[in-house]
Amino acid sequence: MNDVVESYLAEIERKLFWMNRKTREDILREIRSHLSDRIAAGESPGDVILSFGPADAIAKEYLRIYGFGAGFVFVFGILAIVLSVFTVPGTVDIASDYSGMDWVSLVFLLMTILLVLFTAYKGGRKAGVIAGLLGCATRFVVLGLLVSTGSVVIRDGVLGALGFAFVSIMLPVIGYLSSVRSYAK
């Protein structure tokens, strides 16, 4: 097809980078079919593209519907697990051989929250909740391991434990709430 059309389609394709490959190809094929029909009917490629709308806006609409493909959900899920290991107070001390490194855990917590926010925003509600749940589960598992092996003790007693649980449970909640995707599929 026409160069203008090809570069338009390529731009949409780039913007749909995060999406499942099969769905992306399907969307592009549908747009291509539409554009070629109108061009075949005698309209100019430039007009046809202008009428279809800006590639950016189109891609955003589709991303809202489909969110991340499984590959990206996996990658961001793994990232959430890795980051949230170090959000557990005590882990940084053990990993770094220094003590008093709990402030680093707070930095990791902030990074984990940002990761969940980004995942939910870009990847949709399902991706956000998965990343949040994985982070939450990791925190409980890691804390459980550390406490059961006697590596750390929970400070501030019940209040400390409740705070830890609250922060953990907030991760999937953040993932759920910060999704702009209109379909909680």
Add this chain to the structure above:
Amino acid sequence: MAKVSDEWVAELKRGSIQLCLLSLLSQGSKYGLQIINELRDMTGGFFDLKEGTLYPALRRLEERGYLKSEWVERESGIPRRYYQITEKGRAVLSESIEVWKEMVKGTEAVLRSAKK
């Protein structure tokens, strides 16, 4: 109409587009460009959907399970993706039509009371 912005009109129309799409596709399977043309012709140009509105709207209805789609090959040219209403979509449509009628009745009653 001079003082009414395009955005405002688009907002007014938005709520009924899905219903129009389901109605149109309850007649049989159709592809995107065909849907745009038929809607425009049926409404005397009132529903002149932009592609950027139509295609994602069709996908949303499909994700909800109200529509299904299939690629249809043709002799020449790129295959077309045809959309068709599902059983679930049909049930939703007939229920929505009742809601729509109530809404029009209710809205008109209120609009009649408007002081111009």
